[in-house]
Amino acid sequence: MSDSQPAVHVDHVSRHYTMGAATIRAVDDVSLTIQSGEFLALLGSSGSGKSTLLNLMAGLDRPSSGSIRVGGGNLNSLSPLDLARYRRNTVGMVFQSFNLLPRMTLEENVELPLRLAEVERGERSARVREALERVRLEKRVGHRPSELSGGEQQRTAIARALVNRPKILFADEPTGNLDSASGEAILSLLREIQTHMAMTIVMVTHERPLADRFADRLATMADGKLVSDLPVASIAGVRP
Amino acid sequence: MKFQDMAELAVRNLREAVLRNSLTTLGVAVGVASLVAMLSLGVGLQQLATNRLNKSGLFDSVFVTSRLNLRGPGRPPATSDTKPPRLLDDDARIEMEHLANVVEVYPQIRFFTEVRFDGKSYASMVAGMPESSRNSGAFDGMQGSFFSATDSDETILQSEFAKELNPQTASLIGKDLVLRYAERQSVPAPAGDPSGLGGFSVVPKEKHLRIIGVVDTEPASGFGGYGNGRVLIPLKVAESLRTAQINDLRDVLRGAETSKPTYASLTVRAKSPDYVEGVESAIKNMGFGAFSLLDASKSLRIFFSVFDLLLGIFGSLALAVATLGIINTLVMAILERRREIGVLKALGAADSDVKQLFFAEAGVMGLLGGFLGVGFGWFISFALNFGTDLYLKRRQLPAVQIAAIPWWLVFSAIAFAVLVSLVAGLYPASRAAKLNPVDALRYE
Numbered sequence: 247m248s249d250s251q252p253a254v255h256v257d258h259v260s261r262h263y264t265m266g267a268a269t270i271r272a273v274d275d276v277s278l279t280i281q282s283g284e285f286l287a288l289l290g291s292s293g294s295g296k297s298t299l300l301n302l303m304a305g306l307d308r309p310s311s312g313s314i315r316v317g318g319g320n321l322n323s324l325s326p327l328d329l330a331r332y333r334r335n336t337v338g339m340v341f342q343s344f345n346l347l348p349r350m351t352l353e354e355n356v357e358l359p360l361r362l363a364e365v366e367r368g369e370r371s372a373r374v375r376e377a378l379e380r381v382r383l384e385k386r387v388g389h390r391p392s393e394l395s396g397g398e399q400q401r402t403a404i405a406r407a408l409v410n411r412p413k414i415l416f417a418d419e420p421t422g423n424l425d426s427a428s429g430e431a432i433l434s435l436l437r438e439i440q441t442h443m444a445m446t447i448v449m450v451t452h453e454r455p456l457a458d459r460f461a462d463r464l465a466t467m468a469d470g471k472l473v474s475d476l477p478v479a480s481i482a483g484v485r486p
Numbered sequence: 487m488k489f490q491d492m493a494e495l496a497v498r499n500l501r502e503a504v505l506r507n508s509l510t511t512l513g514v515a516v517g518v519a520s521l522v523a524m525l526s527l528g529v530g531l532q533q534l535a536t537n538r539l540n541k542s543g544l545f546d547s548v549f550v551t552s553r554l555n556l557r558g559p560g561r562p563p564a565t566s567d568t569k570p571p572r573l574l575d576d577d578a579r580i581e582m583e584h585l586a587n588v589v590e591v592y593p594q595i596r597f598f599t600e601v602r603f604d605g606k607s608y609a610s611m612v613a614g615m616p617e618s619s620r621n622s623g624a625f626d627g628m629q630g631s632f633f634s635a636t637d638s639d640e641t642i643l644q645s646e647f648a649k650e651l652n653p654q655t656a657s658l659i660g661k662d663l664v665l666r667y668a669e670r671q672s673v674p675a676p677a678g679d680p681s682g683l684g685g686f687s688v689v690p691k692e693k694h695l696r697i698i699g700v701v702d703t704e705p706a707s708g709f710g711g712y713g714n715g716r717v718l719i720p721l722k723v724a725e726s727l728r729t730a731q732i733n734d735l736r737d738v739l740r741g742a743e744t745s746k747p748t749y750a751s752l753t754v755r756a757k758s759p760d761y762v763e764g765v766e767s768a769i770k771n772m773g774f775g776a777f778s779l780l781d782a783s784k785s786l787r788i789f790f791s792v793f794d795l796l797l798g799i800f801g802s803l804a805l806a807v808a809t810l811g812i813i814n815t816l817v818m819a820i821l822e823r824r825r826e827i828g829v830l831k832a833l834g835a836a837d838s839d840v841k842q843l844f845f846a847e848a849g850v851m852g853l854l855g856g857f858l859g860v861g862f863g864w865f866i867s868f869a870l871n872f873g874t875d876l877y878l879k880r881r882q883l884p885a886v887q888i889a890a891i892p893w894w895l896v897f898s899a900i901a902f903a904v905l906v907s908l909v910a911g912l913y914p915a916s917r918a919a920k921l922n923p924v925d926a927l928r929y930e
Contacts, residue, residue, distance in 0.1 A: 304832070306831070306924050306927075307923075307924050326836070330831070330834055330835065330839075331834065331836075335834070339833070341832075341927070347829065349502055358830075358833060359834060361495075362830070362834045362835050364487065364491075406833070
């Protein structure tokens with residue numbers, strides 16, 4: 247599944263917050279390399295720093311120290327505008343609470359990143375249709391998010407993340423708000439996307455069984471530190 | 487983000503909180519309406535005053551006298567570089583008529599004489615009226631009509647004098663009166679007179695005139711002109727009478743050529759007050775004394791500029807309040823849409839995109855408020871004019887327009903509303919742009 251070129255290289259990254267007199271080390275000296283086309287699950291309990299690390303890799307936040315290299319470029323050296331372009335063109339984001347804009351239809355929600363990327367109007371509807379077909383929601387284009395089930399909303403969010411044809415998909419607890427059947431369906435979809443689009447996927451989750459079944463590799467965090475990093479194949483008893 | 491996408495998103499966002507945004511837009515509209523109404527009043531009053539004064543001929547006229555006169559207004563001090571004085575005669579009048587931007591040159595013919603009516607004799611001042619006085623506003627609302635032709639043997643009586651003839655002034659119209667006046671006839675130099683200079687004799691004459699109108703207000707048109715005349719006759723008729731004028735005696739004493747009559751003074755009317763200065767200096771260069779009331783017109787313009795400024799400031803107060811409304815609405819929108827801003831940023835919106843989106847929302851509110859406000863302002867200005875008309879009609883006075891909305895006011899009011907709204911949007915927009923996406927996404 248992986249090739250020689252790393253998609254993301256996290257090198258001694260820390261992210262500290264100051265709250266009054268206390269310093270909180272949300273991410274503490276983490277190093278991690280994610281290969282292109284790899285499906286990595288970031289595990290850990292609540293407050294372990296996995297979402298913070300994901301936000302750093304997705305360019306939503308900047309590290310206090312260390313460097314994150316994506317496709318050879320250092321995110322630290324990017325200007326705010328270039329970091330916005332990185333979020334727009336290189337990565338796609340999926341959230342636990344879907345974060346669809348409620349007053350927009352499915353089609354409009356998926357079209358939003360294309361507007362931001364200034365894609366020509368003539369090209370947009372084909373791109374939106376392609377993304378919605380991939381998540382099998384092409385028949386619901388005119389619906390609003392409130393008219394969809396949780397699983398369908400998350401699939402819409404995945405279509406929105408894919409519409410700008412990113413290289414890496416970051417998913418923050420994508421199954422956290424879904425029942426087990428829907429959660430499984432979403433992970434199947436992610437796996438399918440990884441296979442067919444050679445997509446690199448980094449998923450934050452605390453559902454170990456699902457991660458075991460669908461990810462290539464499991465990295466576990468605790469108290470801001472990376473405590474284990476193993477390929478699923480090497481874990482005894484998991485996915486033959 | 488492209489402009490069209492930005493505008494679409496802005497309008498969509500405004501439609502979401504339709505009541506709050508409508509009220510804010512209405513606030514802008516009320517502010518613009520108050521500004522437009524105030525300025526329309528200023529503009530209308532200025533137009534009214536300027537039109538009246540322009541019609542009166544006070545500000546587009548140059549009063550010309552001969553520098554040969556012993557006394558006279560505008561007579562420049564004799565200096566070595568001034569042109570030699572000239573006779574103010576027909577040649578000079580024709581020359582002035584051909585100057586650039588001159589529309590009319592006419593003499594002031596006024597003479598005190600005897601008027602006979604219904605067998606009784608009255609003493610009165612007769613004045614020759616140029617054709618242009620028809621539009622001076624002085625004859626608006628007169629009884630009867632203006633002269634049927636420039637050389638008709640007709641007269642318009644000033645109402646005070648008409649009442650002396652008959653208190654029922656309307657009954658005078660259509661009746662005749664007789665002017666008894668002194669005609670000036672040239673006399674050649676007597677044979678053997680060593681000076682060789684002639685003179686003139688004064689011969690009593692009569693002129694029959696039909697009364698065709700009575701005018702209420704004293705025609706005050708043209709300074710030094712036909713102002714205080716009580717029996718008004720067409721200027722051409724007045725000229726044809728060749729009445730002895732006050733300067734005739736002076737010309738004889740000075741030894742001028744008496745076969746060519748001269749004018750005591752001439753009034754030269756320029757196309758507009760803007761040309762008066764040029765005409766005045768051209769006439770001075772010809773060797774005459776010239777005088778105009780241009781300075782007074784400038785003072786009037788200064789007065790109205792200050793007046794407009796004050797009205798504009800009062801009108802803008804409501805718009806300033808509306809500005810606070812826009813700021814409040816947008817700051818509230820940031821709080822409500824915090825998460826949405828986070829999503830936009832996560833999807834790749836740059837700070838400038840978020841800023842422009844809020845800016846566009848402020849701009850759309852300003853634009854809509856501007857259009858609506860101009861509409862309200864027009865209505866207020868219409869109501870002002872309507873109310874004034876009613877009031878004046880009750881007092882049997884002619885209608886006037888006291889409020890006017892020229893096109894420049896429409897466009898600048900809308901532009902001003904948009905500008906003010908954008909300024910109001912500055913703070914909320916930059917606050918929204920600075921939101922940290924991680925914090926914004928965490929916001930519930």
